[in-house]
Every structure is written in C-alpha cells, then in structure tokens.
Amino acid sequence: MKKILVIYTGGTIGMARQGSDGALVPVEFEKLYALIPELQELPAEIHFQSWEKPIDSTEMTPDHWVRLAHQIFENYAFFDGFVVLHGSDTMAFTASALSFMLRHLKKPVILTGSQLPINIIRTDGKENLLTSIEIAMLSDEKGDPLVREVCIYFEYKLYRGNRTYKHSSESFKAYKSPNYPLLGEAGLEIKIYRQNLLPSSDSPVQLSTAYESNILNISLFPGINFQWMRSALENAHHLKALILLTYGAGNAPKNPELKSLLKMMNDRKIPVINISQCKAGSVAMGKYEVSHWLLDYDVISGYDMTREAAITKAMCTLPIAKDITEFKKLFQSPLAGELTIK
Structure with missing residues (x-):
C-alpha cells in the first residue's frame, strides 16, 4: 500500500x-x-x-x-x-x-x-x-x-x-x-x-536550499522614468540581480537612461534578466531592433520562463554560481523543465 x-x-x-x-x-x-x-x-x-x-x-x-x-x-x-x-x-x-x-x-x-x-x-x-x-x-x-x-x-x-x-x-x-x-x-x-x-x-x-533574495523585478510601461529608476538602483548596494519584464518578444525602448542603467549593471557585474510581460510565447532578443540592442549589454534571455520561475530560479542560482558567466549558463539551462530553448 x-x-x-x-x-x-x-x-x-x-x-x-x-x-x-x-x-x-x-x-x-x-x-x-x-x-x-x-x-x-x-x-x-x-x-x-x-x-x-x-x-x-x-x-x-x-x-x-x-x-x-x-x-x-x-x-x-x-x-x-x-x-x-x-x-x-x-x-x-x-x-x-x-x-x-x-x-x-x-x-x-x-x-x-x-x-x-x-x-x-x-x-x-x-x-x-x-x-x-x-x-x-x-x-x-x-x-x-x-x-x-x-x-x-x-x-x-x-x-x-x-x-x-x-x-x-x-x-x-x-x-x-x-x-x-x-x-x-x-x-x-x-x-x-x-x-x-x-x-x-x-x-x-x-x-539545495541556499537562496539570494536581493533581487528586483521591474515591469516596463510606457512613460516609465528610467532616470529615476537608474538613480534608485545606484543606491541599491546589495542588489544581486535585476529582472526586467519587457514588452512582447523581449523588447525595450532604446532610451539613453535605460542604456546607462544597463551599463551600470554590467560594470557592477549584476545580471539583468529579460522576461516577457506576455504570458504566452518566448523572449527572442534580436528578432526586432528594439530587442537586439539589449544583447550589447549582456542582458540574459529568460526564454519562455514564467515570472515566478525566473524569480525563484535567480534566487536559487545566485548562491551556487561563482561568477556572472556561470550564472548566465545555469540560468539559461533547463534545470527542472522550466524553460524551452528555441
């Protein structure tokens, strides 16, 4: 029985x-x-x-x-x-x-x-x-x-x-x-x-229960003040990862302040993850011009992961990755069936 x-x-x-x-x-x-x-x-x-x-x-x-x-x-x-x-x-x-x-x-x-x-x-x-x-x-x-x-x-x-x-x-x-x-x-x-x-x-x-909860999840919207957002993150000294909820197939406006923010994240070795606001479909950076530029700032594609999976995976992956390169490799690999790479 x-x-x-x-x-x-x-x-x-x-x-x-x-x-x-x-x-x-x-x-x-x-x-x-x-x-x-x-x-x-x-x-x-x-x-x-x-x-x-x-x-x-x-x-x-x-x-x-x-x-x-x-x-x-x-x-x-x-x-x-x-x-x-x-x-x-x-x-x-x-x-x-x-x-x-x-x-x-x-x-x-x-x-x-x-x-x-x-x-x-x-x-x-x-x-x-x-x-x-x-x-x-x-x-x-x-x-x-x-x-x-x-x-x-x-x-x-x-x-x-x-x-x-x-x-x-x-x-x-x-x-x-x-x-x-x-x-x-x-x-x-x-x-x-x-x-x-x-x-x-x-x-x-x-x-494996180690986790890192010093991450931030920000959803883009038309009119978002990227200058304020960058200023706020400048003082987020304990930030370990940033998850951006973008439009469509992973698209984001080519705003100078957003570019400055992403450069700052790069300089601080903080991974930035791209998750779509759409519930169905996948991030496909490079499919449109408004997503291709994100590749220049080493933004990490979350493919078709849910927001919930992306947040918890980032929390659980940060403690075991020795650097941002290993984090990206682990994050973009299916660990428990959470993503599909196309």
Whole structure:
C-alpha cells in the first residue's frame, strides 16, 4: 500500500470565517480532516503533518520554501509521494522554488489548494485534495511513482509547477500553463500524459536550499522614468540581480537612461534578466531592433520562463554560481523543465 504524506501549510482550503466581519483565517487541519470522510476510502496509508502556525500564502517567504523543502527531504525515504496544501496566491512561486531546491526527484510533490474553504458546500478543495492524493499514488509498470516532479493540481488539471501562474482570483480554473502542455487531466479517469513528464534522472535526490533574495523585478510601461529608476538602483548596494519584464518578444525602448542603467549593471557585474510581460510565447532578443540592442549589454534571455520561475530560479542560482558567466549558463539551462530553448 502506498504511503502519502499530506503537508498543510495554510491557505483558503483550510480557512474558516471568524469574527463579526466574517474574515477568513487559517484553522487547524484536524478540523478539516473530519470534513473529508472520503480520505478513509482511498487505498493508501495517508499521513498528515500540519505547520504549527498555518499561514496565508501571501505571507510565504523564501524561508518558508526552505522549511518545506527540508520537510519533504527529511521524509523522502518514508513516503511514496507528497501533497502540499497551500494558498493559491503564491502557489506558483512555491512550486517553482521547490523544483529548484529538490532536484532529481523520483517521487511526486503535488501542490494544491482551493478557491473556496473546504467547509463551504460548493468548495473545490475536496476534489483537489482527493485527486492530488490519487495522482501521488500512481505507479508505472515497474511499480515506481509515475509522476516524479513538482506539480500543481487544480480544477481537474495537472501542471508542471514551474510552468504555471495564477490567472484568476475568482474562477475555479485559477491556473494556466501557456508555454507547456498539461501533465494530466482528471475526468472519469485520471489521464497522465507521459510524454510531457520530466524525464527521470539517475542522480540521487538533491536538497539545495541556499537562496539570494536581493533581487528586483521591474515591469516596463510606457512613460516609465528610467532616470529615476537608474538613480534608485545606484543606491541599491546589495542588489544581486535585476529582472526586467519587457514588452512582447523581449523588447525595450532604446532610451539613453535605460542604456546607462544597463551599463551600470554590467560594470557592477549584476545580471539583468529579460522576461516577457506576455504570458504566452518566448523572449527572442534580436528578432526586432528594439530587442537586439539589449544583447550589447549582456542582458540574459529568460526564454519562455514564467515570472515566478525566473524569480525563484535567480534566487536559487545566485548562491551556487561563482561568477556572472556561470550564472548566465545555469540560468539559461533547463534545470527542472522550466524553460524551452528555441
């Protein structure tokens, strides 16, 4: 019988209305367990671990990612799969971070949650949790776990975790993965699209939790004051990386102040990463004149990575890269299926 560990970190799935204003606050998971009697019918040995103080996912920090990665790693030998209950607002960040902190997985780590609390009649949380556990139980012909990567399961769809983003705060279909196909779907049967799964690695599972959070993410917009932006960054003495959310296929205006800013980043050996504001498609520096000039300043293409993957990958890559050249090589290499190089 498969052994599955469910880790409850907090989030809407485990919230209840309290107080005169009816605000949603996290509750103890033991109370949730009583609301899902179907868990006892699953042919698996299910164990639960709840964080002592469950949090809203907006409070999630890199230190929490480290804690969660350690929790999974320390239990890795004792369970066949892991389901993490997490708030939906930052779930894609956590899934991306875990994919870089837990390398060469041979078992599934599935994050899920809900848009409505589990004690609400119309909740999506019950199905999300039950099916996530069922997916974590799946085996291949050899009896090994079928899914061997960090995923997000939400509203009948299984996504690669570092390829997703939250696109709706109201719909049950809260997530999308425009640059990578689904890993699976749940209907009358659970279908796993094996050709889309991350290939298994021969290397042992590796825990790497060092991170560098002194990075900045700036989204361009028409009329942005590059002079102010450059002046502000001149005093950002601890800055380790800059992520620019650019237009279209990685385009940016040939503004003299922006050029001055990029030269300053170059002189300080601070990597500048180009991620498109578009949710679908890829950065293709050089395709247009308004992106070709960025190559002169050694701007690093993030290809088709999500913003969430780019931020967490930069955080996890900076501590292990000995210089900016190695950082660029690592950042532009697929470490956990997070990018496609075209």
